[in-house]
Amino acid sequence: MTKFELFEQIKKKESFLCVGLDSDISRIPKHLLKFDDPVFEFNRQIIDATLPYTVAYKPNVAFYESRGSKGWKSLERTIDYINKIAPDVFTIADAKRGDIGNTSKMYANAFFVNMDFDAITVAPYMGVDSVTPFLEYKDKWVILLALTSNIGAADFQLPRRDFSEALYRFGIRSTRSKALYEKVLMTSQAWANEDKIMYVIGATKAEYLAKVRVQIPNHFLLVPGIGAQGGSLKEVAQYGINRQCGLLVNSSRGIIFASQNEDYAAKAASKAHSLQKEMADLLRIHKLI
Amino acid sequence: MTKFELFEQIKKKESFLCVGLDSDISRIPKHLLKFDDPVFEFNRQIIDATLPYTVAYKPNVAFYESRGSKGWKSLERTIDYINKIAPDVFTIADAKRGDIGNTSKMYANAFFVNMDFDAITVAPYMGVDSVTPFLEYKDKWVILLALTSNIGAADFQLPRRDFSEALYRFGIRSTRSKALYEKVLMTSQAWANEDKIMYVIGATKAEYLAKVRVQIPNHFLLVPGIGAQGGSLKEVAQYGINRQCGLLVNSSRGIIFASQNEDYAAKAASKAHSLQKEMADLLRIHKLI
Numbered sequence: 001m002t003k004f005e006l007f008e009q010i011k012k013k014e015s016f017l018c019v020g021l022d023s024d025i026s027r028i029p030k031h032l033l034k035f036d037d038p039v040f041e042f043n044r045q046i047i048d049a050t051l052p053y054t055v056a057y058k059p060n061v062a063f064y065e066s067r068g069s070k071g072w073k074s075l076e077r078t079i080d081y082i083n084k085i086a087p088d089v090f091t092i093a094d095a096k097r098g099d100i101g102n103t104s105k106m107y108a109n110a111f112f113v114n115m116d117f118d119a120i121t122v123a124p125y126m127g128v129d130s131v132t133p134f135l136e137y138k139d140k141w142v143i144l145l146a147l148t149s150n151i152g153a154a155d156f157q158l159p160r161r162d163f164s165e166a167l168y169r170f171g172i173r174s175t176r177s178k179a180l181y182e183k184v185l186m187t188s189q190a191w192a193n194e195d196k197i198m199y200v201i202g203a204t205k206a207e208y209l210a211k212v213r214v215q216i217p218n219h220f221l222l223v224p225g226i227g228a229q230g231g232s233l234k235e236v237a238q239y240g241i242n243r244q245c246g247l248l249v250n251s252s253r254g255i256i257f258a259s260q261n262e263d264y265a266a267k268a269a270s271k272a273h274s275l276q277k278e279m280a281d282l283l284r285i286h287k288l289i
Numbered sequence: 290m291t292k293f294e295l296f297e298q299i300k301k302k303e304s305f306l307c308v309g310l311d312s313d314i315s316r317i318p319k320h321l322l323k324f325d326d327p328v329f330e331f332n333r334q335i336i337d338a339t340l341p342y343t344v345a346y347k348p349n350v351a352f353y354e355s356r357g358s359k360g361w362k363s364l365e366r367t368i369d370y371i372n373k374i375a376p377d378v379f380t381i382a383d384a385k386r387g388d389i390g391n392t393s394k395m396y397a398n399a400f401f402v403n404m405d406f407d408a409i410t411v412a413p414y415m416g417v418d419s420v421t422p423f424l425e426y427k428d429k430w431v432i433l434l435a436l437t438s439n440i441g442a443a444d445f446q447l448p449r450r451d452f453s454e455a456l457y458r459f460g461i462r463s464t465r466s467k468a469l470y471e472k473v474l475m476t477s478q479a480w481a482n483e484d485k486i487m488y489v490i491g492a493t494k495a496e497y498l499a500k501v502r503v504q505i506p507n508h509f510l511l512v513p514g515i516g517a518q519g520g521s522l523k524e525v526a527q528y529g530i531n532r533q534c535g536l537l538v539n540s541s542r543g544i545i546f547a548s549q550n551e552d553y554a555a556k557a558a559s560k561a562h563s564l565q566k567e568m569a570d571l572l573r574i575h576k577l578i
Contacts, residue, residue, distance in 0.1 A: 022392075062388060062395035068365055068403050072358035096388050098412060099351060100439040103311075106351035114357050123387060125414045125434055127441020145414055150389040152416020155476050156469065180445065180469065187444050 001090055001118045002139055003195050003220065007244045009055045009088055011289050014280035016245050017272060018056035018092065018222065020252025021046070021078065022063050027257055029264050039064070039074040042264075044081055046256055049269035053276035056090040056248050057082055058222075079115045090248070091117045092143060092222070098123040098130040105133040112137045119143050121200060121222070124184045128191060135192045142197050144188055147181040147212070149202025149225030157181040181208075185215050194219045201240070203231025203249070209239035220246050226275075227254030233275070237282040245288055251275060290379055290407045291428055292484050292509065296533045298344045298377055300578050303569035305534050307345035307381065307511065308561060309541025310335065310367065311352050316546055318553050328353070328363040331553075333370055335545055338558035342565035345379040345537050346371055347511075368404045379537070380406045381432060381511070387412040393422040401426045408432050410489060410511070413473045417480060424481045431486050433477055436470040436501070438491025438514030446470040470497075474504050483508045490529070492520025492538070498528035509535050515564075516543030522564070526571040534577055540564060 010016050021043055028042040035041040047057065059078055064071035082091055097107040097120065104122075111120045112134070119141035122131055134142045147157055159179040178186075188197060194216075201212055203225035212221070221240055225231035226249055233249060240247050251271075259267035283289045299305050310332055317331040324330040336346065348367055353360035371380055386396040386409065393411075400409045401423070408430035411420055423431045436446055448468040467475075477486060483505070490501055492514035501510070510529055514520035515538055522538060529536050540560075548556035572578045 024395075060388075060392055060395075062386075062392045062399070065361075066395040066398045066403070068399065069358045069361035072354075072361045076357055094388075096412070096415075097351075097385065099349075099383075099385050100437070103349055103351045106313075106349075106355040109355045110351070110357065114355070123385070123412045123414045125412045125445060126385075126437050126439060127444030127446070129439050129441045131441070148389070148415050150415060150418050152418045152420070155416030156414060156472060157416070177466065183445060 003244065005088070006055070006090055006220070009090070010245045010283070013053065013055055013276070014283055014289055015053055015055055015276040016247045016249055016279055016283070017054045017275050018058050018090075018248045018250040019046070019050050019054045019255055019272060020094070020224070020250050021057055021059040021256065022252040023059070023074075023256065024063050025067060027260065029260050029262060031262055037074050037077060039067070039071070040077040040081075043074070043078045045265040046268050047082060047085070049265040050255065050272040051086055051089070053269070053272040054089070056092060058092040058094050058250055058252075060252065061093055061095040076115060079117060083116055090119065092119045092121065093117040094121050096121050096123050096145065098126050100126065101129040101133055104130050108134045108137065112140050119198070121145065124188065131188065132191055135196050142192070143222050144184065144197055144199050146184050146199040147201050147205050147208055149204045149231065153202065153205070182215065185212065189216070198222055198248075200224065203233075203236050206231060206235040206239055209236065213240065213242065217242060218244075218246070220248060222248045222250060224250045227251045233278055234282070237286070241282070241286050241288070243288075245283065249275075249279070290430075292533065294377070295344070295379055295509070298379070299534045299572070302342065302344055302565070303572055303578055304342055304344055304565040305536045305538055305568055305572070306343045306561060306564050307347050307379075307537045307539040308335070308339050308343045308544055309383070309513070309539050310346055310348040310545065311541040312348070312363075312545065313352050314356060316549065318549050318551060320551055326363055326366060328356070328360070329366040329370070332363070332367045334554040335557050336371060336374070338554040339544065339561040340375055340378070342558070342561040343378070345381060347381040347383050347539055347541075349541065350382055350384040365404060368406060372405055379408065381408045381410065382406040383410050385410050385412050385434065387415050387419040389415065390418040390422055393419050397423045397426065401429050408487070410434065413477065420477065421480055424485050431481070432511050433473065433486055433488050435473050435488040436490050436494050436497055438493045438520065442491065442494070471504065474501065478505070487511055487537075489513065492522075492525050495521060495524035495528055498525065502529060502531065506531060507533075507535070509537060511537045511539065513539045516540045522567055523571070526575065530571070530575050530577075532577075534572065538564075538568070
């Protein structure tokens with residue numbers, strides 16, 4: 001999918017919602033366990049119910065992989081189903097992959113060829129040759145981890161306060177030590193442009209979105225951390241929205257596990273619908289629709 | 290497996306070789322394609338033939354994942370086979386995983402519970418809560434990426450020369466900017482000790498091994514990059530060996546694709562045997578056997 005087509009979908013559905021399919025078999029409603037593939041059945045009903053309100057689906061690969069080859073089968077069925085009933089929806093394999101070139105090439109084959117996802121999340125630790133094999137597919141996307149929504153983001157991604165303070169004592173202000181996430185944003189722009197790369201910027205770090213937008217005004221950002229992790233949608237839009245929206249805001253558990261009863265799909269639709277209405281308001285405020 | 294047991298294996302086999310099962314279906318001998326599961330059959334014969342010379346096997350998960358649920362089945366069969374015929378061998382899932390806590394927990398379940406690997410490679414980008422779920426299993430290991438063997442290692446892992454030079458111009462030598470890989474070594478030591486964590490240090494960066502040993506004298510290192518990637522075994526031992534060996538040196542393509550004919554397993558054994566003999570000499574030089 002191209003950036004233009006994604007923005008068209010956002011305007012049409014008045015939504016920049018991504019539904020995270022973290023479909024944990026231990027948390028799905030018990031009545032589904034009678035199906036041959038309970039996780040696929042769970043996803044199918046969630047997808048049917050939430051499709052009017054969302055522009056993207058993001059299966060979290062770990063939840064499939066944790067069930068071995070059977071889980072992979074559920075993942076394959078899920079992406080096939082989405083591509084069949086809703087070819088205009090943007091699909092993200094949340095896989096956080098990344099390895100030496102010949103190995104990343106294999107991962108790209110798994111997610112872009114065999115399963116035909118539009119995008120995959122990639123960890124940047126191993127640098128250029130771990131990412132570029134994913135960039136060789138037309139209209140496919142790399143969503144590179146930059147500033148994630150979890151506590152551990154402070155370990156390596158954020159500025160090293162002690163070091164900056166040491167510099168400050170020497171009276172050096174201009175030579176500020178760049179944070180790793182800023183270096184990832186800067187360096188990766190040489191690998192591909194805003195039509196091939198998006199970045200993960202966590203909603204729990206909304207104050208950083210304004211800084212990120214100075215560095216990358218035009219890129220799309222995948223923003224996790226709304227809901228269960230505590231981020232605010234309004235703040236995300238305030239600091240992160242751009243002229244083509246530039247945001248995909250993910251919610252997983254808050255939508256798909258809204259109910260653990262037989263009404264789970266209707267409850268998921270209702271949660272997705274409220275987020276969509278909030279997003280429509282924000283798109284209007286920012287004069288994008 | 291404990292560190293003690295691993296060292297016992299190393300002394301018994303006079304080897305610190307790890308055989309990488311990067312079993313690319315497009316590169317395995319053609320006569321195997323008649324089997325139901327050609328990749329498992331390929332691995333089975335490689336394992337039978339190389340077992341006397343190696344203390345570890347490391348399937349590269351991407352090569353299985355690239356074949357979808359069928360590939361996962363081959364991976365499951367491979368680890369089951371190793372655990373059945375050689376429970377004393379150390380097994381590494383080369384998966385480069387790492388995500389927020391609840392997700393890493395799912396990956397840990399996939400590789401430590403369902404498949405019973407001894408170790409998994411993990412990317413440190415997302416910090417503490419992306420790694421600790423893997424550390425909660427008794428006698429299981431995290432092998433954390435520190436300094437990898439590929440070109441892209443220079444992008445984020447290595448020191449930023451421009452910045453160090455800027456500091457130097459200000460006459461500041463002592464406040465050297467720590468490289469990311471050094472920060473990973475330092476920070477992760479608070480998460481678990483040398484009985485739970487190993488580190489990936491590429492053989493193509495042998496000159497760094499001496500520096501790494503100052504920081505972590507006692508940890509085991511998984512060293513890729515021998516063979517196809519050009520690293521030297523002698524240099525790796527010179528700078529990296531410690532009193533419990535502390536090294537697992539991996540070779541993948543150089544062993545498993547030594548021949549593409551029906552004699553492939555015998556040729557793989559012969560390659561593994563030469564490396565083992567070289568390693569035995571190095572273990573003797575360093576008075577470990």
